[in-house]
Amino acid sequence: MIIRNSEHNNQKIMNILNTLLMVLRIPSTIKEVINAKIRFVKFKRKVVLNGQRYNIMPGARVLFEYGSSYGDIEVGEYVTIYGILFSQSHGKIHMGNYTRLGVNSSIRSVENVFIGDYTAIANDVVITDNDNHPIDPIFRRKMKEDTLGGEMRAWYNSAHKEIIIGENVWVGEKSRIQKGVHIGNNSIIAAGSIVTHDIPENCIAAGIPAKVVKYIDL
Numbered sequence: 001m002i003i004r005n006s007e008h009n010n011q012k013i014m015n016i017l018n019t020l021l022m023v024l025r026i027p028s029t030i031k032e033v034i035n036a037k038i039r040f041v042k043f044k045r046k047v048v049l050n051g052q053r054y055n056i057m058p059g060a061r062v063l064f065e066y067g068s069s070y071g072d073i074e075v076g077e078y079v080t081i082y083g084i085l086f087s088q089s090h091g092k093i094h095m096g097n098y099t100r101l102g103v104n105s106s107i108r109s110v111e112n113v114f115i116g117d118y119t120a121i122a123n124d125v126v127i128t129d130n131d132n133h134p135i136d137p138i139f140r141r142k143m144k145e146d147t148l149g150g151e152m153r154a155w156y157n158s159a160h161k162e163i164i165i166g167e168n169v170w171v172g173e174k175s176r177i178q179k180g181v182h183i184g185n186n187s188i189i190a191a192g193s194i195v196t197h198d199i200p201e202n203c204i205a206a207g208i209p210a211k212v213v214k215y216i217d218l
Contacts, residue, residue, distance in 0.1 A: 091111055
């Protein structure tokens with residue numbers, strides 16, 4: 001079953017509070033502080049926080065479907081999130097200390113996505129440990145006949161495998177990290193790349209599919 005009502009109610013509350021702030025003519029700096037606090041409280045209800053300092057930015061969202069709940073997503077100390085953390089069927093997401101998820105970026109898990117400390121994920125990046133839909137054409141026909149939120153539409157019906165991204169990795173804008181990929185420490189994924197295979201540590205990878213183009217001298 002998809003959890004939609006709580007998201008809808010939270011948005012209604014945010015709209016009401018924003019209207020009150022406008023009516024009361026509260027200075028914009030105070031409004032920003034209040035909105036930041038509201039975002040943090042909503043985030044804390046869904047995500048296990050393993051630190052004390054966080055930047056939960058406008059646009060940041062946590063989505064649960066098909067049974068996922070509190071405990072499936074955890075983040076470390078001093079994490080900055082602009083994008084979306086999306087778990088289905090108790091898929092796990094771990095973001096390490098001092099990590100960043102950019103604007104319009106999303107991490108989608110039905111199995112496990114692990115992001116190491118100090119890793120930066122730029123804007124418009126997709127990291128997904130599943131293929132979203134199975135490749136079987138008969139199944140896909142039946143899936144389209146299923147109701148929205150029906151079991152046939154769940155990610156676990158598609159191929160899925162955990163993703164591990166090491167420490168101090170930089171994932172460039174508009175990149176995509178596919179299921180089963182391991183990326184080594186300190187590596188850089190160039191903007192616009194699609195990563196379908198493992199990338200070793202201390203290198204720059206680029207292209208579709210991404211390949212090592214340079215090693216980083218340490």
